[in-house]
Amino acid sequence: MIQFENVSKLYPLGNAALSDVSFAIEDNEFVFLVGTSGAGKTSILNLILGDLYPTSGSVIVDDRDISNKKLVKFEELRKHMGVIFQDFKVLQDKNVFENIALGLRISNKPLTVIKEKVSEALHLVGLSDKEFYFPLQLSAGELQRVAIARALCGDRHIILADEPTGNLDPKTTWDIMKIFKKVEHERTIIIATHNTDIVNSMKKRVLVLKQGKLIKDMQKGGYEL
Amino acid sequence: MRELLTSIRRTPYQSLAVFSSLLLTLFLSIVLIFCINFLYGLLGYVESRPQVSIYFQNQVSESDILKVKEELLASGKVESVKYVSKNEAYDTYKQLNKDNPLLLEMVSPEILPASLEIFATKPTYLPDIANFLNSVSGKDEVNFQKNIVDKLLSLTSVVRVVSVSFFAFLMITTIIILMTITHFKVALKRDEIELMRLMGASAGYVRKPFLDESMFLGFVSSTVVYLVFIGIVLLGNPALESYLRGIQTLFVDVYGYKLVVWPISIPYGIGLYALLTFFGVGMAAVSTYFATHKYLFVERT
Numbered sequence: 001m002i003q004f005e006n007v008s009k010l011y012p013l014g015n016a017a018l019s020d021v022s023f024a025i026e027d028n029e030f031v032f033l034v035g036t037s038g039a040g041k042t043s044i045l046n047l048i049l050g051d052l053y054p055t056s057g058s059v060i061v062d063d064r065d066i067s068n069k070k071l072v073k074f075e076e077l078r079k080h081m082g083v084i085f086q087d088f089k090v091l092q093d094k095n096v097f098e099n100i101a102l103g104l105r106i107s108n109k110p111l112t113v114i115k116e117k118v119s120e121a122l123h124l125v126g127l128s129d130k131e132f133y134f135p136l137q138l139s140a141g142e143l144q145r146v147a148i149a150r151a152l153c154g155d156r157h158i159i160l161a162d163e164p165t166g167n168l169d170p171k172t173t174w175d176i177m178k179i180f181k182k183v184e185h186e187r188t189i190i191i192a193t194h195n196t197d198i199v200n201s202m203k204k205r206v207l208v209l210k211q212g213k214l215i216k217d218m219q220k221g222g223y224e225l
Numbered sequence: 226m227r228e229l230l231t232s233i234r235r236t237p238y239q240s241l242a243v244f245s246s247l248l249l250t251l252f253l254s255i256v257l258i259f260c261i262n263f264l265y266g267l268l269g270y271v272e273s274r275p276q277v278s279i280y281f282q283n284q285v286s287e288s289d290i291l292k293v294k295e296e297l298l299a300s301g302k303v304e305s306v307k308y309v310s311k312n313e314a315y316d317t318y319k320q321l322n323k324d325n326p327l328l329l330e331m332v333s334p335e336i337l338p339a340s341l342e343i344f345a346t347k348p349t350y351l352p353d354i355a356n357f358l359n360s361v362s363g364k365d366e367v368n369f370q371k372n373i374v375d376k377l378l379s380l381t382s383v384v385r386v387v388s389v390s391f392f393a394f395l396m397i398t399t400i401i402i403l404m405t406i407t408h409f410k411v412a413l414k415r416d417e418i419e420l421m422r423l424m425g426a427s428a429g430y431v432r433k434p435f436l437d438e439s440m441f442l443g444f445v446s447s448t449v450v451y452l453v454f455i456g457i458v459l460l461g462n463p464a465l466e467s468y469l470r471g472i473q474t475l476f477v478d479v480y481g482y483k484l485v486v487w488p489i490s491i492p493y494g495i496g497l498y499a500l501l502t503f504f505g506v507g508m509a510a511v512s513t514y515f516a517t518h519k520y521l522f523v524e525r526t
Contacts, residue, residue, distance in 0.1 A: 024283065078425030091417050106426045
């Protein structure tokens with residue numbers, strides 16, 4: 001479970017990224033974060049990831065208050081999270097297998113487990129035949145699938161995606177969303193997006209942010225600003 | 226090991242730069258260490274020789290010489306006195322020139338002088354003892370080694386101070402150079418490091434491949450330097466042996482243990498290699514630790 005309790009985030013120059021935001025996301029819930037640029041979507045993802053600390057309020061992830069940087073071992077927390085970025089962040093000097101195996105290697109899984117899990121993830125994202133391809137040999141959609149496979153691989157039950165379809169055409173976008181749908185019952189998925197079509201079509205929970213404030217929290221909602 | 230070699234292959238110039246810097250520093254270090262040890266060995270050798278020796282003319286009897294010995298012992302300024310008879314002097318001569326039959330044929334016990342070898346209780350008594358011996362009737366020659374010891378002692382001190390300063394400068398400079406080179410390597414992998422941190426990699430996990438690589442290069446360079454050094458010593462061995470003729474061994478005292486530094490003994494050789502490897506691997510590890518620190522500990526706000 002992820003819980004925000006009156007969370008505010010002020011940047012050093014005084015501009016507010018978030019103001020008094022509160023919400024709770026249950027395990028295996030699928031949530032869209034929507035809002036204009038600078039509304040605070042990425043700040044929420046970064047707070048969950050422990051890459052930012054709240055100025056006030058509490059962020060609770062898996063029953064642990066991660067607001068106090070001195071009390072939290074983020075390495076352990078992050079081993080249960082998968083991150084997906086708009087620009088994929090696929091490592092150019094590593095092949096598909098090595099990219100997907102990265103998280104498992106960080107978790108010190110044995111090679112037999114790594115091979116098995118990577119194979120499952122490749123099958124899930126439809127890249128079984130491109131295991132040893134390098135990123136330069138893949139299309140944008142395939143690169144994002146690699147990034148998703150990497151985020152899903154292992155015991156990562158919280159998936160944070162920041163504009164995962166921002167660089168993709170409509171067809172590829174839907175292919176990507178189908179992958180998320182396949183795993184939505186096993187993982188908590190939080191997607192920050194501007195894509196109105198997918199938010200309106202998927203009918204999932206939507207948190208609407210505006211100028212750092214949570215203005216709407218809709219179950220089976222649509223894209224609203 | 227495969228990943229380590231792949232990393233070296235993918236950044237060959239940086240790896241070569243690290244290797245070369247370590248090679249130069251470690252070579253200078255081993256030469257300095259050996260020179261200091263050699264000088265200390267030489268100093269110990271000279272100090273262990275009789276501090277004052279008196280050689281008597283042929284007509285002086287053994288009883289007269291022993292009287293002089295008793296007078297010296299009674300003075301309270303002498304720790305020990307050793308009487309070396311003509312025959313004993315001849316035996317020593319034979320031992321020193323065993324490879325030169327011509328020299329052995331030319332000398333008999335009769336022409337070698339009897340002598341007394343004197344060790345003072347304090348170096349400050351040496352001039353008094355020398356004065357006394359110069360007044361002894363029947364003396365042929367008095368050898369007084371205080372000046373040699375003093376000069377060698379001051380030379381050793383100077384070499385030690387200069388070497389330690391130079392060594393420290395060398396170490397710091399090398400660490401800075403290695404840090405700069407490693408910075409390049411880390412910067413090339415900045416995206417990967419950021420991603421790994423976001424995926425839960427600890428600082429140690431991220432740092433490990435960099436550390437492994439630099440420590441591997443440290444180990445290889447210290448081994449290469451050691452082998453080159455031993456090769457040079459073996460090549461220069463005949464020249465050094467002829468220069469040190471008469472000196473069988475040189476040793477330094479290490480906490481009561483006499484470590485033979487010349488000819489290079491197995492324990493000394495192992496110690497030298499261990500020390501060199503320690504410095505090589507240590508410098509590489511320290512520089513990598515600091516080079517990666519900047520990227521691993523970004524303060525979150």
